[in-house]
Amino acid sequence: MSDAVVLVVDDDPDIRSTVRAILERDGLSVIEAATGTDVDDALSRRALSAVVLDLRLNGEDGMEIAKRIRSRSGVPIVILSANDDVIDKVVCLEIGVDDYVTKPFHAREFSARVRNAIRRNPQQGRNDPPVPPAPSNSITFGDWRYDLEFGTLHSQETGEVILTTYEHKILRAFVEQPRKVFSRDALLDLTAGRDWSPFDRSIDVLVAKLRKKLGDDMKQPRYIKTIRGEGYSWLVNVSTARLDL
Known part of the structure; x- marks a missing residue:
């Protein structure tokens, strides 16, 4: 998983820095984004293994960004949000989000959940539709x-x-x-x-x-x-x- 690249999307640079430190400590590469435009650009330019996305960005709805990501890619999406509202969680399920972590969070648990989402994803860092893996278990x-x-x-x-x-x-x-x-x-x-x-x-x-x-x-x-x-x-x-x- 050393070649995995995670896009961290949050308009708070301190949060991005904290998340980056947690994931890089566990061997993941991290790039940062503060806006939906940054996300679109990253999806177009980079092979991503996962996206960590805040739901409340300045002037933008994270739900809409998540929908846009899912419409074009099977890359795992892990929501990181201070909002513990059940409606948001249900909507995220409907969109196809892979996990939902609320702030404040435990660093090791958060990293494990991101790595688990990456591990389960057959795309292995590709943004386009995945090629079916060889039959295994x-x-x-x-x-x-x-x-x-x-x-x-x-x-x-x-x-x-x-x-x-x-x-x-x-x-x-x-x-x-x-x-x-x-x-x-x-x-x-x-x-x-x-x-x-x-x-x-x-x-x-x-x-x-x-x-x-x-x-x-x-x-x-x-x-x-x-x-x-x-x-x-x-x-x-x-x-x-x-x-x-």
Whole structure:
């Protein structure tokens, strides 16, 4: 991970300096940006491994910047914000953000979460759509191959589908224990903790996003079933595979 490059976006130079010191201490290279224009320029010019983004920039909405990043790149996005509001967190889930860290934060935990987002990303520092990785620790269900290491889905019809960190954690829990009923609380505990997903609605958003990516119909589900008053259950068995789809 020594060649990983992280873009830190914050309009406070002191925050940028602090984040830079934390990440560089753990072997990551850091470039800085203070505005959305700086972000656009960096995405165009550099191969990025992750973006650390503040939601409240002077004169700009970090949510809109995150949407713009996600529309053009699968690079992991880690939000770093003083705002602990659940609505912001849910909206970030819907955008496809990979993690959400609130200020103040613990330096080692923050660095670990950034490095984890980078490690899971099959792009390995590329800003363009990723090339499907070679099959590794993968399983199959329906028409899908699911790579447990990289958190990606692939089918002949759809091609490569990238999961966010939390989609990956929930899907992995489902496929490793098919037909088990998971309560929302259990799924909350499987994600990065309630600091990120503090209310049931966050899990509902994640499950809805998974269903969309899988092409699953909530009314006639093939994969994820809603158990009224209890939670969710995975409907199909899976098999281990090393397939070149």
